[in-house]
Amino acid sequence: MENLNVFAAKLAPQQEFLAGGHRACQGCAELLAVRLVAKTLGHDYIIANATGCLEIVTSSYPHSAWKVPWIHVAFENAAAVASGVEAAVKVLQRKGRYPVDRKITIVAQAGDGGTVDIGLQALSGALERGHDMIYICYDNEAYMNTGIQRSSSTPYGATTTTSPAGKADPLGQHTMKKNIVEIAAAHNIPYVATASPSYPFDLMNKVKKAAETPGPAYIHCFVPCPTGWRMAPNLAVSIGRIAVESKVFPLYEIENGEYRMTVTHKKHRPVIDYLKPQGRFRHLNEAQINQIQEQVDKSYERLLKKVKMSELELD
């Protein structure tokens, strides 16, 4: 698995650590991503899971989809629980009292609500304290588990059950998606990346890198939700690709503060290609779509500037 980019899909690890038969919706990209992460990390990892879709669809007692040790405590504290697991495994291994002396990877995983809203403080604390762990946010851009309410990760113009587009307010979500990737990077942690299950080898490479990096790593994984985005389930993977191709969700990494694009395109699609298949953007008019195009162009330019600055620094 040295460089997954040159490998064919059939060479990816065959073993599964997330069992099938879980209760996720048809076409759920979150579970696709989690399966790939599990394959990459293999046997020796422990998960602290926040409350949310991922928790409920995989752990309805007495059925668990997890073949690795897994703990769920509450909604906002996956990062804190993972910090505790990390600290305990380290101290018990040092004292010779942990049953396994191999390196164990500790992973906290949560949705966007559990990360950018209610879990932000615990996340910041864990990143700042420098625990050797990976935090993965599976971002489906709203509180899907409770019925598609807006979060601060919901994009501008999306209609949700608490940011509905209506007669008096035809826009839907008024605020810009919170840039949690920059917030994570501002903690000066060694590794931050964006990822998408629509680019499986890029995702797996980043997870592997995060696991090998000592200290905290943050991965922001873009997971289309057909139910919440009001689109056909068979579009989950392709819409993820279009998100990257249209600059809506660029794939990049920040390694020790240096920015690098990991997937690039010579030509980009217009955002309308991304917005059109999704019912949550159906109400938008041309002017609003143009406005979104401008926002996307602007933030992509800003990102490219950081990448260029990093290239100059590295030269």
Place this chain on the structure above:
Amino acid sequence: MAKRVGIEVSLAISEAVKQAKVDAIAAYPITPQTHIVEHLSELVADAELDAAFIPVESEHSAMSVCAGTAAAGARTYTATSSQGLALMNEILYIIPALRLPIVMTIANRALSGPISIWNDHSDIMGARDTGWIAIFAENGQEAYDLTLQSFKIAEDHRVLLPISVNIDGFTLSHVIEPHEFIDQQEVDAFLPEYKPAVQLNPDQPVSMGMVGIPEVYAEAKKCQDEVLKNSEAVVKEVFREFGEKFGRHYQVVESYRAEGAETLLLTMGSVSETAMEAIDRLQDVEKRSVGLVRLRLWRPFPSADLLKAVTGCKTLAVLDRAVSFGSPGGPVASEVRSTLYGVDGAPYIASFIAGLGGRDITIADFISIVDQAESMAESNENHQYKMIGVRE
């Protein structure tokens, strides 16, 4: 037995935690608990204690980190007070359901508002129904002894529940008292290494904290309550072993000069020591038939032992140090009334609330409580509770 050493009670508790050889401590600063964890962080920094010290960004995370450390198999300790305990509240409920034997000192402090750093029991009363074992200490020696015993109780595989050791903020946490410390060797023999029943381990993967659908939730809760109630036997067992080994004897309900007394006072926490002085004065000087019952174990509520302790008295004056807003009595008094309801020859129960937010409770206050209780009993006065020393 080692000689007596004068030391601040908070530091004595830290010593107990050090001697228990905890593996992990996560804590957030809050007055009046801070001296305990400050000292523990020093002990870790000086390599006197080999543990992970995790200085978290909130009490919510403190308890969440403790969940993680305990689930991974580490002997885990934390301490808090007041708002800190209130902020932990959500996670407090989850810890016993996950059967994680965390030990926590609560330096009891009033809850805001108005904000107050001083002592009463409103913080622990807010956490009353979270499923933790709750024990009260009356002085520094007890705080030290009970901290050591708590690890043994919590980690017993028949229990596997978290415990709070409650000490009155400032009144205990910040005073210097004489303590007898137990030699490390004897502590090790009393409290062996923690052996988790299950732990997060890739070679034997478990899922912890799964979804409880309606078909299993009630069973899970019933189990949890049974385990908590059954822990009383283990508490007594550990108290007995400790008493035999170290000569300091503890009971879940303690009595002081209570035999044959017509009137009994019932207290919890450090005010019990003032109450004892009041009893001495009432018995020795005023020749009155008044004794004292002290509740050491608050959860699980020791109904049978309490019943035994108060049987035969005519009047029972219960002191609470918290208000249960809108309730027909103080929280302790309500439990006592419920325990004694329908019992033949049950005493008249008078509920008093005093000592809120650091207000002193003096010997004179206790005597006044006894006087009032007796005259209320005489007229069989129908009341909810009376507040002592409040300006109206």
